[in-house]
């Protein structure tokens with residue numbers, strides 16, 4: 001009696017699983033390289049689509065240091081009324097030094113203020129022509145870290161405003177708050193963009209795979225006739241989707257890096273005007289991996305959707 | 310092995326492609342199926358290979374009722390049946406070797422086993438030299454033999470051939486049937502459909518004749 005295939009040396013369940021996945025990967029790559037131009041176009045389109053939200057993410061990461069710096073040590077400036085007497089000044093100084101919420105007090109006299117203004121603005125002697133110094137005396141306070149949150153600092157600000165001789169009080173916590181609000185907004189915009197453009201990527205990949213399946217219809221028929229199961233037939237297409245996602249996200253990463261390199265000099269120049277040094281950062285390794293993961297997920301889902309059609 | 314009882318198959322048209330077919334084929338038999346074009350030969354083979362389902366009646370292949378076969382069980386049955394068509398439906402982008410090895414890959418054999426088994430079968434059909442060639446570079450007869458090699462590489466219990474000699478000249482056609490006789494001797498039940506009665510007459514085998522969907526002859530010779 002004839003022998004049957006069951007007498008052959010077969011893979012175990014697990015090795016067969018990996019073997020078939022490896023083959024599917026190979027088939028998927030072979031199909032991509034069979035039409036390299038269209039494959040690259042699809043990947044570039046995916047890359048461009050993902051680059052927009054990714055770019056916003058990078059922008060957010062680059063602004064993190066701003067709010068980060070402001071969160072830690074809040075500064076409060078007290079502008080005094082013009083013509084405050086020396087007595088009042090001493091009294092104020094004493095009160096400020098006693099306040100537990102205040103870590104450090106720096107006094108900037110109107111003359112110092114004028115000097116600094118002249119240095120930065122380069123008006124030259126124009127300011128000296130003024131009869132009276134228009135710059136008020138200022139106390140710059142560093143708030144103790146435990147009082148630096150926006151909730152804690154508000155009572156301090158109103159307390160300071162009520163002191164005699166004080167014109168107005170400015171706390172940079174306001175700026176921190178505004179900046180935070182802006183960043184929250186940008187963060188929401190980024191999430192919305194990721195959702196929107198992620199959906200676009202899903203549609204692109206699903207459509208591409210759908211077309212590919214049309215192109216391989218004959219081959220699929222043959223595979224069915226020789227006993228290939230649904231999974232065996234679908235697996236290469238799933239991997240095609242995964243590869244589109246992978247290469248697409250790598251393109252997105254590349255585009256953003258190029259953009260960052262392109263913008264770095266002009267950003268450095270701009271920041272230099274504010275006497276700060278700052279180098280624009282590209283996609284962080286962690287963010288890049290997340291991007292790739294997300295994109296691969298979208299690719300897998302896209303090809304899966306194309307099969308459900 | 311194959312058992313059909315009162316099988317009728319109707320596609321969308323008014324006429325039944327097959328009507329009230331009852332027949333039995335034993336394990337190890339070699340049977341010819343003949344009849345005019347449109348008589349229903351292909352349809353009968355498709356029912357046995359679970360490509361189509363009968364409208365009424367029962368088709369039982371190797372103890373399995375085709376009508377009740379679950380969708381996921383079809384590939385398993387197909388792997389136990391060697392299918393051969395008039396055009397061999399090869400994958401053009403894969404080599405002869407890869408085409409023939411494909412059923413074994415699907416079956417999940419080990420790499421070494423696949424290589425030795427595929428080479429053995431290519432030897433049987435006389436195509437060892439062309440293992441690395443692509444199908445487009447082959448003649449009709451060679452392509453047909455690749456298709457046959459792919460069908461028998463898993464050592465199926467049943468071989469179904471639909472007009473396997475349709476594209477071949479008479480000499481090659483006869484050789485082809487002799488090849489099927491070899492496989493049959495190795496233990497594969499074989500059912501060959503062909504409208505070429507003159508060719509089939511040369512081999513003294515059981516011959517089923519279809520006419521307009523009806524079984525009108527079952528001669529044992």
Ligand SMILES: Nc1ncnc2c1ncn2[C@@H]1O[C@H](COP(=O)(O)OP(=O)(O)O)[C@@H](O)[C@H]1O
Pocket residue numbers: 320321322325326344345346347348349350351352353
């Ligand atoms: N897929 C199909 N859809 C509709 N009618 C079909 C289909 N396949 C075959 N037929 C019809 O069934 C009849 C038998 O066809 P077929 O089995 O191919 O005959 P044969 O192989 O003997 O030439 C023919 O009338 C044909 O037109």
Ligand SMILES: [Mg+2]
Pocket residue numbers: 347350351352471472
């Ligand atoms: Mg036919």
